[in-house]
Amino acid sequence: MMKYLFFFFFLAIFLFSSCSSSKKLTPLKPPRTFDAPELVLDNSFSFINIPVTIQLKDIETFTNNALHGLVYEDNDLDEDNMKMKVWKEAPIKISFEKGKIKSIFALKAQIFYRIGTNKLGFDWFDTREFNMSGTVTLLSDVGLSNWNMNTKTTMQSLVWKEHPTMKIAGQDIRITHLITPAVGLFQKGIAASIDKAIGESLNFKPNVLDALETICKPIQMSEIYESWLRIVPVELYTTDALLNNEEVRFTMGMKCILETIVGEQPIPKFNRDQIILKPVTNIPNQVSTRIIAISSYEDASRWMTRNLENVEFGSGNKKVTIHKVEIWQNNKKLVLGLELAGSVKGTIYLSGYPQYNNTTQEVYFDQLEYALNTKSILAKTANWLASKTILLQLQESCRYSIKPNLDEGMENIKKYLNNYAPIPGVFVNGSLNIMEFQNIQLTNTAIVAFIKINGTLAIEINGLEKK
Numbered sequence: 001m002m003k004y005l006f007f008f009f010f011l012a013i014f015l016f017s018s019c020s021s022s023k024k025l026t027p028l029k030p031p032r033t034f035d036a037p038e039l040v041l042d043n044s045f046s047f048i049n050i051p052v053t054i055q056l057k058d059i060e061t062f063t064n065n066a067l068h069g070l071v072y073e074d075n076d077l078d079e080d081n082m083k084m085k086v087w088k089e090a091p092i093k094i095s096f097e098k099g100k101i102k103s104i105f106a107l108k109a110q111i112f113y114r115i116g117t118n119k120l121g122f123d124w125f126d127t128r129e130f131n132m133s134g135t136v137t138l139l140s141d142v143g144l145s146n147w148n149m150n151t152k153t154t155m156q157s158l159v160w161k162e163h164p165t166m167k168i169a170g171q172d173i174r175i176t177h178l179i180t181p182a183v184g185l186f187q188k189g190i191a192a193s194i195d196k197a198i199g200e201s202l203n204f205k206p207n208v209l210d211a212l213e214t215i216c217k218p219i220q221m222s223e224i225y226e227s228w229l230r231i232v233p234v235e236l237y238t239t240d241a242l243l244n245n246e247e248v249r250f251t252m253g254m255k256c257i258l259e260t261i262v263g264e265q266p267i268p269k270f271n272r273d274q275i276i277l278k279p280v281t282n283i284p285n286q287v288s289t290r291i292i293a294i295s296s297y298e299d300a301s302r303w304m305t306r307n308l309e310n311v312e313f314g315s316g317n318k319k320v321t322i323h324k325v326e327i328w329q330n331n332k333k334l335v336l337g338l339e340l341a342g343s344v345k346g347t348i349y350l351s352g353y354p355q356y357n358n359t360t361q362e363v364y365f366d367q368l369e370y371a372l373n374t375k376s377i378l379a380k381t382a383n384w385l386a387s388k389t390i391l392l393q394l395q396e397s398c399r400y401s402i403k404p405n406l407d408e409g410m411e412n413i414k415k416y417l418n419n420y421a422p423i424p425g426v427f428v429n430g431s432l433n434i435m436e437f438q439n440i441q442l443t444n445t446a447i448v449a450f451i452k453i454n455g456t457l458a459i460e461i462n463g464l465e466k467k
Contacts, residue, residue, distance in 0.1 A: 023381050025346030027374040029337065030330045034444045045234065046287045049458040050212075050252035052204060054149065059101070059248070060094040062201035063194070067092065071107070072189040077127075081114040084186065089133060096245045101140040101151060103194060108133045113175060130175050134160040138194055142241050142248055147205035147277055149241060149248065151198045153191040204461075208252065209272045211426040211461050212236075216270035218261070221412040227292055229413070230259040232269040237280045253283030254459075260290045260450070287430065287457045290438060293405035293449040295363070300447055301327045303400040304336070313393050318343045318384050325398075329442050335371065336398060344382045349374045350394065356449055357399075358437045361406060363447065364399035402449055409451075417457070430457035 072086040090106040114127040136158050140151035165172040218230040234255045241250040259266075295303075304325040312319045320342035328335055333351045340346060352365035370378065370386060378386035410432070417430040432455035441448050 023344050023346075025340070025344055025348060025374075025377055025381065027347070027349060027371070027377040029347070030335045030349055030351065030371050030373075032328045033330050044257070044288045046256055046258050046289060046457070047284045048231075048254045048256060048287065049283060049285045049456070050208070050254060050461060051458060052208065052250055052252055052461045054202065054204070054248040056094050056096065056101070056246055056248070059149075059198065059202060060092060063094065063103070063197045064091050066197035066201045067193055071193050072186060074185065074189075077112065077114055083112045085110045086186065086190070096243060097139065099243055101142060101243065102156075103138045103140065103153070104135065106133065106135050111175065128175075130164050132160055132162060132164065132176075134158060136190060138191060140194065140198070142243050144238055144241050144250060144279070147203055147208075148199050149202040149204065151195050153194045155187040155191055158187070205277075207425075208461060209275065211423060211459065212254065212275075213268075213270050213272060214422040214426070215428070215459055217268050218266050219416060220265070221260075221292075221409065222294065226264065227294060228261040228266055229289070230261055230266055230269065232257040232259060233275065235278060236275050237278050237283050239280060239283060251283055252277075253280070253285070258287065258289035260292050285456050285458070287432065287455050288452065289432075290450045290452055293402045293409055293451065295400075295402060295405055295447045295449075296445055297327045297329070297447070300363075300400065301325050304398065307400055308338075308397055311397060312342070313390055313397075314343065315384065315387075315389065318382075320344050320385065329444065332442060334365065334442065334447070336365070336368075338394075344385055348378070348385070350391075350398075352395070352398075354440050354442070354447055356402075356437045356440055360401070361403040362399045362401050363440070363449065365395060368395040368398065405449070406451060410453075425462050427460045427462065428457070429460070431455045432457075 068088055070085060071088050072084070074082070074084045077083045086107050086109045088105055089108045092103050092105040095102045095104075109130075109132045111130045111132065112127055113130065137156040138153050139156050140153040143150050143152070160176050164175045212233065216231045216233060218228040221227045221229050231254075234257065237253040237255070239251045241248050243249075304327065305322075308322040308325060310321050310323075312321050314320055320340045322338050323341055324339040326337040326339075328337075330351065334354055336350045336352075338348050338350065340348060349371035350365075350368050351371055352368035354363050355366045356363055368391065369375075370391070375386060384390070413432060416428060417432065420428040422428070432453045436452050438450040438452050441450070
């Protein structure tokens with residue numbers, strides 16, 4: 001009987017010893033705070049190129065729509081004994097010739113020519129009507145002024161299909177020869193009509209502003225983390241127009257700020273009534289903005305747990321492993337709750353400032369230290385765990401990569417840089433490269449890393465729709 005009593009006695013001592021070898025820690029958990037400051041961004045200026053293309057066929061269409069029917073009229077018979085009406089008889093054909101717009105169209109003319117005299121008190125007049133048709137050819141220099149494509153047109157040739165005659169003093173005289181003095185006025189009138197038609201038809205301001213208004217609407221980069229990219233225009237520039245075989249091209253440029261915003265959908269900062277177009281000889285094409293890598297505290301906790309799970313920390317025969325990590329914000333610092341097993345059980349709490357390693361693309365923690373209550377508990381129950389050596393081991397291991405977040409941020413932007421068409425006839429293309437880390441800021445729900453990127457961006461406007 002005594003043998004069994006001794007056996008149970010030693011068993012109880014062994015079990016008690018085993019149970020007490022792992023200390024149970026219950027420090028106070030630092031609370032979550034919701035006092036994160038608003039994100040502060042130091043935005044720099046960017047320049048977005050906006051090549052504008054106007055097809056010659058569009059110019060042809062707009063000009064024909066604006067210039068039809070009666071194109072010239074002179075009803076003053078007394079000034080030069082002639083009055084004239086000219087109609088466009090067929091659609092205008094527009095093409096390119098030696099850097100100018102060439103316009104050709106058929107016309108018909110109704111001409112009244114008066115002959116006679118009122119000398120010596122004797123009045124004798126005879127007015128004849130002639131109907132003629134011909135072809136007029138005009139050349140136009142192209143320029144830009146105050147949101148309009150303007151032209152300076154001169155007549156290259158006027159060829160009549162017939163040469164009617166009338167008898168004067170018993171001789172047949174060609175009427176085409178007699179109307180020569182009036183041709184100068186006729187030429188100026190037709191040229192002015194062409195210039196007016198093109199100028200009034202090809203006002204590209206509504207099209208450009210419609211395109212920019214669409215582009216400047218904030219673009220949601222991440223639905224999960226409510227991140228947005230907003231373009232804020234500052235100034236708009238334009239170069240001279242260049243003409244080739246099929247189109248007129250000129251480049252506009254927008255000086256702007258590209259803003260990264262986290263939170264609710266921001267309002268656009270685009271006022272079409274305040275946009276002023278300035279002529280320049282060249283336009284830089286450089287984009288500087290930021291992408292954001294957002295790690296929610298839940299994601300950061302999961303990644304940190306995966307990195308630290310079952311990793312041993314300690315010295316000698318006193319070791320702990322981490323089974324779970326929980327991260328949150330407390331008074332502008334991050335708190336790491338580490339659930340331990342091994343020589344010590346329970347949860348300890350550390351706090352520190354998140355930093356970023358640009359080479360490894362990892363977030364790590366600087367000045368990591370035990371939360372005040374945790375430190376006092378460890379001093380009483382597991383002083384070895386509170387040592388500087390263990391703390392440095394934890395600080396070295398408490399890190400995680402945000403490369404997936406950066407890749408996601410870049411992919412979200414890239415989909416808007418590959419022939420993205422927000423409205424018909426407008427295409428966005430560009431290329432961006434990660435340059436350098438800017439800073440890390442804390443929100444109430446996430447760790448936000450800002451990475452500066454540089455590159456180029458072009459918004460091409462191809463063709464115009466008549467407004």
